[in-house]
Amino acid sequence: MADRALSGELSVKSLSVSYFGYGDVVRGVSFTLSEGEVMCLLGGEGSGKTTLMRGLCGLEKVSGCIEIGGVSLDSESPKRRNITYTFGEDSLIARKSAEYNILYPLLLRGEDKEYCRKRLERVIRLFGVGDLLGEKVKNLYPVHLAYILLARAFIRESNLYLIDSLPQSLTFEERRKVFSALVAAAKASGGRVIYATQRPYEAYASFDKIGVMSDGAMLQCDSMSALHARPLHSLVASIADFPDIKYVAAKVFKSGGSWYADYCGSRVAVPKLIDSVYDGSYAVLGVRAGDVKSGGEIKGKVCKVFSDGTSRICTIDTGSGKIPYCASDASVGDTLKVGIESVGEVYDTQSGYIISAPI
Helix, strand or coil: CCCCCCCCCEEEEEEEECCCCCCCCEEEEEEEEEECCCEEEEEECCHHHHHHHHHHHHCCCCEEEEEECCCCCCCCHHHHHHHEEEEHHHHHHCCCEHHHHHHHHHHHHHCCCCHHHHHHHHHHHCCCCCCCCCCEEHHHCCCHHHHHHHHHHHHHCCEEEECCCCCCCHHHHHHHHHHHHHHHHHHHHHHCCCEECCHHHHCCCCCCCCEEEEEEEEEECCHHHHHHHHHCCCHHHHHHHHHHHCEEEEEEEEEEEEEEEEEEEEEEEECEEHHHHCCCCCCEEEEEHHHHHEEEEEEEEEEEEEEEECCCCEEEECCCCEEECCCCCCCCCCCEEEEEECCCCECCCCCCEECCCCC
């Protein structure tokens, strides 16, 4: 019998996942996902992305809370959770047709031909794979394989669609089109989708949320614009590969009711810190390219230049860390003198989490 998806918001609270008896590999993850929303789970190899997804679909032991529309899935078996988990191109059966591969999840569950036909028609409309159905998978280009994988994921009506990577050899433009199709399909079907990747540039697609993972923890889950506006952990900007934000260590102190940092002998204004215990100790400054001005007392050499056609950001090695700087005419190897009047975020050196109040 065909599954029916639950309606309402997916709510994950304080979820920890143990992996093959090694204890909690993923710890205290919380996030929400509404119907039609797509989240990109971003993190390096070993950050906990796959373990988290295995825990969500019931393949690993978990503690915490998983609910959809107020209905708990915690004690349900993997089958009764009705969560689709789609792996990469290696999970496709190369000698079989695209149609067979798309329908495979329904064939395994013994669905009748009429239901299979209706669901196939739906994914053809969503992903435009009609012309590929008769082709053997082994003869298809990587971009075609990506659409076949998405069609197979959406062939079932599921509570949550988990997609663990797409073919690596896609071009940038192909990847953009595939992600656009994924987001459009989620909106059209009301499906909740989590896509996992370790490639930062993929997170810049039109995803509703980015969940940044590191060492088994979700450091922050928000829109890309919100992550950039206020990273809550010092690793967020580096994992998301923001070229205009760098982190440096500096001693912070309180003077006359205001907070400052001493960086390379220069006094830098910082926001109010959450606790006076940090007075006189080292912290991590989040330095943005817009914070750095020309003509100051901080001297350094340009070690990298980033340009996306609209902006040009240099990375300056000061000897006490690297800072970003907007410069239209600087080149690698140039020595510059700059200044930093103020920064917007300060982080704890041990935990990495933000310790400054919002400006």
